[in-house]
Amino acid sequence: MRFNWKIGGEAGFGIMTSGLVFSKIATRSGYHIFDYPEYPSLIRGGNNTYEVNVSDDEVHSPKWDIDLLVCLNKETYDLHKYRLHEKSMVVFDPEMFEPEKPFIKVPIGFTKIKKDEKIDQMMVNTIAVGASVALLGGELEVFEKIIHQQFDKKGKEVVDFNLRLAKIGFDEASKNSVQKQEILKKKDVVKTKMVVTGNEAFSLGTMAADCRYYAAYPMTPASTVLGALAAWQYKNKMVVRHPEDEISVINSALGASFAGVRSAVGTSGGGFALMTEALSYAGIAEIPIVVFLSMRSGPATGMPTWTEQGDLLFAVHGGHGEFPKIVLTPGDPEEMVELTLKGFDLADIYQTPVLIVSDKFLSESHKSAIKEVIDKKMNEHVIDRGKIVSDTKALPYLRFKHEEDGISEMLIPGKKGVFYQANSYEHIEDSHTTESGEERIIQVNKRNAKTNTYFKNHFEQPQIFGELNDAKTVLVSYGSNKGPILDAQKMFPDSSVAFIHFTHVYPMPQEPIKKLFKRCEGKRIIHIENNSHAQFAQLLRMQTGIDLKEKLLKYDGRPFWPEEIRDYIQGSKVQTDKKIQDNQEMIAPEMKEEKLDEIKSQQEQDLLSKLEIFSKDSD
């Protein structure tokens, strides 16, 4: 079973909060979820939506068809009706609009309840979620528990008020004659599930990796990492800073790393652009650093709240000059925790930058994950700092001593009688500046040797999902595309489709990858990527000589839907497009100006009543 619940309303209506609450109701009722929010780069106004794909088994991506659409304004309906089907339910406010046939209509008098209960728009969400729970056969109690957890610290009055609104919504929908579904019917919860985004998974991994200094300048879609870690810092003792710009962010992190603490920074493409000079410094001075890069649609400001994998090659090539760098591309929150833990180890072991690359889709979509799986990864991880030491017997101490594996002992500053520099100039073994050709070659070779050591000890082959030998079609991708591809693969009942998922994208050894692709000879290989330049295909060709000819690329700011991938494999490329057309023809668009005015005046009323309450309070 896959059931897609979607709620929409104006930015500022609290859509994001209610979406997350709905996800948790589903997981606590025993189901898996994958959710996906969409919002414009605005704080008020504009349409926000949140969709939750509820499933019996593990689910990795959104679903194209909307099964229940909750409209807190008419725009939600107008913008999303093309994804509805005949059996879709539509929750709407009869005072705002009425949907055309043939959807299953569920009128809820939000405006009336709002007036009767004297509540503002934010609280309408609680009614909407309560109604959804009733329509989908869920238990109100599950929702009530969440309300308690959310509001208990705000006092009994607030809790009771929210409980009442939830019940009003629940009762309103229960009264409706529409056939209730059993989507949220409570099951025994065998294994506790977390509802976690890629950014939250990175934050958890960062804490478990013993990162002690995190700096970032706010930039969507990486900002929520800064928010989470900043809130946690007083408990977990990390120092979390928001400096004046991304240049200060990374240079301060390099300072902290030089001083001996694990350090990381987070940003999106524009901020990463400002960081690249310092990345190059970390390369020559051999300073460990973890950079979290969450991509969004570029170039420049692009579409700031939408997804794209447009910075992969930039990540790989970021920084002037030649130095080793490791780029990892996790595909889901579980992998994010795992690769974040590994990333911090790799940064220390190789004393060089490690990039963990995400995108808006992975960073901000929640997935349910079995808690004990995440706990195990975090609790059992043994930290490996490689050759970073707090004391040394090697005297005179040579910070950049030539070693076959390319890695010299790095002493944490503080030992009496010893000193050295992290020199951005080329240097000799003891760290003093040099311009000697011979010394230059020694140091360049030393740094380059790290790549081979990495191939031997830490590079991981791509993961293969399905049976490569039986498959007729092989999908190739990396990062966040993993989710939609896995769900698309399941739409083929036999083992005709296999999937090669890359997480260790740079550097990549040629021979083992060539061997892997030899096994695919004669099969249809489709490269799937969320950008227009097929950057990973270029990267693969650059590193291994493998040239993937058939490409499925998407760059409209939206992630792949599994249905799109399925349709493409089946050769019916336009099915989802066609569906859009069909639906649009079926439903005559209707948007009355006067209704829009009504919505606007409602908002003004909300604001006025808030001001009224405020002035009463201050009396």
Next chain:
Amino acid sequence: MSDLSFDGYAPTWCPGCGDWGIRVGIKSALEQLGFDPSTLFISFDIGCSGNMNDFINGYAMHGLHGRSIPTAVGMKCAHHDMNTIVIGGDGGIYGEGGNHFLHACRGNHDITVIVHDNMVYGLTTGQVAPTAKKGFKSKSTPQGIIEVPVNPLALAITQGASFVAQGFAGDARSLIEIIKAAVTHKGFSLVNILQPCVTFNKINTYQYYLKNTYKLPEDYKSGDKKEAIAKSMEVHEEKYPLGILYREEKPVYHENIPQLEAPLVTRARFTDFEPFTSSFV
């Protein structure tokens, strides 16, 4: 390297360069305070000034042009028991790194920023610096610079620095005392050092500074912010006060971070993840 002396390699500065005097000032101050190279973080900027990285020893970073302040801020946050000094030039600190400078003043980070202010870019062979007088002719401003000079002293005082001083490279004896006071001051300290560039600046010479500088009188009260700002404005009339213009005691950046009781680098690893993971259920 293991050594207790601050002396690194023999400097490569031009004969007569003000950097020589500044190096004597820094080295002597550190020695007189009883430091040795392993007790000290130094963040060197890029330029003739930053090239002191090879001539003065310490646990040092010789990073990127303009970025020596953020690097030092990070070092200090990670290990606040270490004394932390920034050594840079007017270009790096007030030009390329101007943004970092003003924000570090605001934060009152417990670091000492020593700036070689010679009004030109020496290492790139004589372009104008942000402290140069309006109209100064250089390789990059053949008809004279259009902008008015940055006023580092006024900028620091108004943006929250808790120690602001000015020294002269030709007066090493006074410089030693100023640097000692700056390094022992708790909070953000700026020492702007007027320094002749004998190769590229033929206007602001030793003679020029001997004529235009004056020592703050003994009864000067460095705790008066208004007075300090008034003094700092005198540079626009080519009168350069020498000494400690402004000093105040206030909590420093790392003291405002409750989790920094013990230095970040030495505390035990945090492992109680359960409250965090369970909040996602």
